[in-house]
Amino acid sequence: MRRRERHVIAADPGAVRALLTALAEGPELAGLSEEERDCTLLVLAEVLNNVVEHGYGGDPGWIGVSPGLQRSGRDWRIVDRALHPPPSACLGAAMPEVAAEGGFGWPLIRALTDRLELRRRGGFNVVTVQVRPARL
Numbered sequence: 001m002r003r004r005e006r007h008v009i010a011a012d013p014g015a016v017r018a019l020l021t022a023l024a025e026g027p028e029l030a031g032l033s034e035e036e037r038d039c040t041l042l043v044l045a046e047v048l049n050n051v052v053e054h055g056y057g058g059d060p061g062w063i064g065v066s067p068g069l070q071r072s073g074r075d076w077r078i079v080d081r082a083l084h085p086p087p088s089a090c091l092g093a094a095m096p097e098v099a100a101e102g103g104f105g106w107p108l109i110r111a112l113t114d115r116l117e118l119r120r121r122g123g124f125n126v127v128t129v130q131v132r133p134a135r136l
Contacts, residue, residue: 011061011080016048019065032073035134039112040074043131046105047078055082055125074131085125086118 007022009015020041023029029037044065051063061082068075086106110116115130 006067007065009063009065011052011056011059011063011082013049013052016045016052016063019048020045028067029073033134036074036131039134040076040131043109043112043129044076044078046109047127047129050086050105051078051080051082051125055080055084055086057082057084068128068130070130074133076129076131078127078129080125081123082125085120086127 007019009019023044024037024041029040032040048063048065055061059082061080064077064079066077066079067073068077109129112131113129114132115128117126117128119126
């Protein structure tokens with residue numbers, strides 16, 4: 001697999017927060033409405049935190065984050081080498097009816113995206129997302 005990550009961070013909650021802050025203030029999301037930017041950051045936060053918590057499970061590792069091919073600010077590719085890839089069942093998980101720790105991540109990601117792909121390729125986990133455009 002050809003590596004093309006724009007941002008590479010440690011699989012650590014602090015590194016995730018720092019990246020999200022940098023993205024919020026950087027040029028990659030500058031063309032989005034405030035609603036689209038917030039939704040994009042929320043989707044990225046959910047995916048990245050899932051990699052940290054469930055993929056690496058506290059073990060050291062890295063996460064690569066890049067704008068997708070469309071470069072719209074809403075398209076992203078997240079790559080890691082965690083041994084625990086997201087199960088494909090995550091794509092069909094329903095939104096919990098009551099608040100539950102760890103229950104909203106994948107259903108929330110699905111609700112905010114037009115495209116969500118999970119795959120394992122060449123020892124890498126690859127998540128591709130396209131956040132929905134703002135509805136007027």
